[in-house]
Amino acid sequence: MPTGGARIRVTHFSVDPGMRSRLSGDSYAAALPLGETIESAGVGRVIESENPKLPVDATVTGGFGWREEFVTDGKGVMALDPALFSGKVTTTAAIGVLGVPGLTAYFGLLDLGKPKAGDVLLVSSAAGPVGATAGQLAKLLGLTVIGIAGSPTKCAYLKEIGFDHAINYRDGDLSKALRAAAPEGVDIYFDNVGGEMLDRAIAAMKPHGRIVISGQVAEYNAEKPIGIRNVTRFITHRLTMAGLVVYDYRKQFPGAMAALAEHIQAGRLSYREDISAGIETAPEAFIGLFKSENFGRRLIAVV
Amino acid sequence: MPTGGARIRVTHFSVDPGMRSRLSGDSYAAALPLGETIESAGVGRVIESENPKLPVDATVTGGFGWREEFVTDGKGVMALDPALFSGKVTTTAAIGVLGVPGLTAYFGLLDLGKPKAGDVLLVSSAAGPVGATAGQLAKLLGLTVIGIAGSPTKCAYLKEIGFDHAINYRDGDLSKALRAAAPEGVDIYFDNVGGEMLDRAIAAMKPHGRIVISGQVAEYNAEKPIGIRNVTRFITHRLTMAGLVVYDYRKQFPGAMAALAEHIQAGRLSYREDISAGIETAPEAFIGLFKSENFGRRLIAVV
Numbered sequence: 105m106p107t108g109g110a111r112i113r114v115t116h117f118s119v120d121p122g123m124r125s126r127l128s129g130d131s132y133a134a135a136l137p138l139g140e141t142i143e144s145a146g147v148g149r150v151i152e153s154e155n156p157k158l159p160v161d162a163t164v165t166g167g168f169g170w171r172e173e174f175v176t177d178g179k180g181v182m183a184l185d186p187a188l189f190s191g192k193v194t195t196t197a198a199i200g201v202l203g204v205p206g207l208t209a210y211f212g213l214l215d216l217g218k219p220k221a222g223d224v225l226l227v228s229s230a231a232g233p234v235g236a237t238a239g240q241l242a243k244l245l246g247l248t249v250i251g252i253a254g255s256p257t258k259c260a261y262l263k264e265i266g267f268d269h270a271i272n273y274r275d276g277d278l279s280k281a282l283r284a285a286a287p288e289g290v291d292i293y294f295d296n297v298g299g300e301m302l303d304r305a306i307a308a309m310k311p312h313g314r315i316v317i318s319g320q321v322a323e324y325n326a327e328k329p330i331g332i333r334n335v336t337r338f339i340t341h342r343l344t345m346a347g348l349v350v351y352d353y354r355k356q357f358p359g360a361m362a363a364l365a366e367h368i369q370a371g372r373l374s375y376r377e378d379i380s381a382g383i384e385t386a387p388e389a390f391i392g393l394f395k396s397e398n399f400g401r402r403l404i405a406v407v
Numbered sequence: 408m409p410t411g412g413a414r415i416r417v418t419h420f421s422v423d424p425g426m427r428s429r430l431s432g433d434s435y436a437a438a439l440p441l442g443e444t445i446e447s448a449g450v451g452r453v454i455e456s457e458n459p460k461l462p463v464d465a466t467v468t469g470g471f472g473w474r475e476e477f478v479t480d481g482k483g484v485m486a487l488d489p490a491l492f493s494g495k496v497t498t499t500a501a502i503g504v505l506g507v508p509g510l511t512a513y514f515g516l517l518d519l520g521k522p523k524a525g526d527v528l529l530v531s532s533a534a535g536p537v538g539a540t541a542g543q544l545a546k547l548l549g550l551t552v553i554g555i556a557g558s559p560t561k562c563a564y565l566k567e568i569g570f571d572h573a574i575n576y577r578d579g580d581l582s583k584a585l586r587a588a589a590p591e592g593v594d595i596y597f598d599n600v601g602g603e604m605l606d607r608a609i610a611a612m613k614p615h616g617r618i619v620i621s622g623q624v625a626e627y628n629a630e631k632p633i634g635i636r637n638v639t640r641f642i643t644h645r646l647t648m649a650g651l652v653v654y655d656y657r658k659q660f661p662g663a664m665a666a667l668a669e670h671i672q673a674g675r676l677s678y679r680e681d682i683s684a685g686i687e688t689a690p691e692a693f694i695g696l697f698k699s700e701n702f703g704r705r706l707i708a709v710v
Contacts, residue, residue: 125639298638317641324639333634335601336428336627338620338650345648347641 111152116403118145119390124324141169145199165198200401201375202361205233208350210360216316216346217292221246229296231258233401250285254396282308298322299330306334315345376400414455419706421448422693427627444472448502468501503704504678505664508536511653513663519619519649520595524549532599534561536704541597553588557699585611601625602633609637618648679703
């Protein structure tokens with residue numbers, strides 16, 4: 105154990121669609137070398153410590169990766185504030201609704217979506233951790249919210265958490281369903297999918313509509329980029345499309361986390377976790393993300 | 408002649424790529440019925456008048472359409488301010504650099520492009536009236552400016568009017584030429600073309616780059632929309648793309664026109680007109696726009 109070091113027992117880590125591009129590499133990030141630990145957010149417990157900021161038994165979070173135990177020099181590992189993580193806010197929320205997915209929803213909606221009461225929000229992967237949070241926050245701001253998900257069960261869940269409309273994209277013509285749910289069009293499209301779904305959403309936008317590019321699950325496993333066709337709509341409808349990387353808002357994280365925690369404690373914001381037991385289940389759980397198998401934030405419990 | 412009416416002799420009218428979608432109709436505007444006058448901006452002279460705001464011999468402008476003479480009730484017809492249209496500013500500038508193309512460049516660059524000194528601007532159709540104006544304005548603001556055009560003559564012209572780099576897109580690999588001209592990438596892409604050129608420009612953008620969708624000439628005659636493939640770049644590079652319709656800035660037109668006129672008088676902003684004589688030349692001149700035949704603002708002189 106080095107001075108200042110601590111040994112962490114990982115209790116949970118996340119599997120995220122966004123990790124897909126790190127596996128094969130893309131135009132922006134180099135591919136993860138074979139044999140390296142796959143990156144992901146984690147929650148754990150300090151089991152040995154030479155670091156006063158990380159006392160034994162403290163619950164901690166950070167970019168732990170897919171692993172069960174490790175020794176850290178303390179960098180990038182934070183003890184959870186028990187005042188924030190109590191009551192209805194579980195410690196796993198640190199890598200869910202109070203972590204990257206929840207913060208992506210928060211800043212994507214508020215900063216890039218520019219929502220105002222009366223606006224219509226459309227969100228894809230709506231039963232996922234980003235989409236469900238974005239939709240519920242939009243309801244709190246007085247928007248009409250339409251969610252797209254991949255099963256009747258997920259659609260029922262969206263209605264339960266307050267969405268005005270839920271569309272199962274596997275169930276018939278999506279464009280027609282969008283016209284029925286938003287006859288006057290959509291002001292904000294919060295996109296977690298990309299590809300053809302994005303193209304259809306563009307065709308459903310109102311003038312001056314805002315498109316938030318948060319995730320592009322349809323693209324991550326595509327042989328060739330799929331992209332969009334409806335670019336002239338950007339002129340005719342004065343659309344704006346902007347991409348989001350949540351780490352750009354790092355300085356504003358504490359305020360956003362406090363706001364999200366308050367909504368949860370007050371029962372105004374709910375979240376759902378889809379926990380799979382055992383590190384050996386991680387590859388399967390990861391692949392399932394691209395088949396829309398997950399229902400809520402997908403985590404691995406390291407038992 | 409009705410009371411308040413005036414008879415206008417058209418001296419010049421414009422042919423514009425944007426009119427293409429009005430001919431066949433699109434998702435936004437209905438097709439122009441057969442037999443109707445094709446819409447366009449015009450300049451003319453009052454030859455008979457019952458309207459004190461439009462005295463005989465006044466030079467006027469408005470959406471006259473492709474025609475030689477007409478009687479107006481005065482709506483949508485404006486007498487040119489002789490103080491603005493004098494010296495180096497010709498009356499035809501009213502439908503060029505001080506009209507829709509110049510104002511599109513002005514508001515597209517300033518409002519959507521968010522330029523700052525040191526930024527790199529890339530502009531397509533750079534020898535056209537929108538592109539040449541956008542590039543010159545950007546130079547006045549301290550940007551590095553790269554223009555894409557379709558011939559060596561046009562590229563030479565771009566260097567003449569102060570562009571730092573001029574790329575002939577017909578001359579080899581555009582992506583390679585972009586990397587050579589902007590090794591660190593592009594901050595603002597002012598897009599008048601769309602399609603594959605837009606995709607290549609997206610791949611050349613710096614993080615936080617802004618894409619201004621001003622025109623989409625490559626799309627207007629395409630059988631099927633071409634669109635773009637590089638959408639995941641919007642996340643990795645935090646790109647923004649926004650479409651422009653200049654009429655949204657109508658209230659700010661007088662100030663912008665005065666600013667543009669001042670630059671022209673001072674010799675800081677030049678413009679080029681490509682005038683074709685005779686109303687019978689208009690169809691050919693219009694079709695040539697899509698073959699990159701025009702060199703500057705294409706106008707028809709009605710002789």
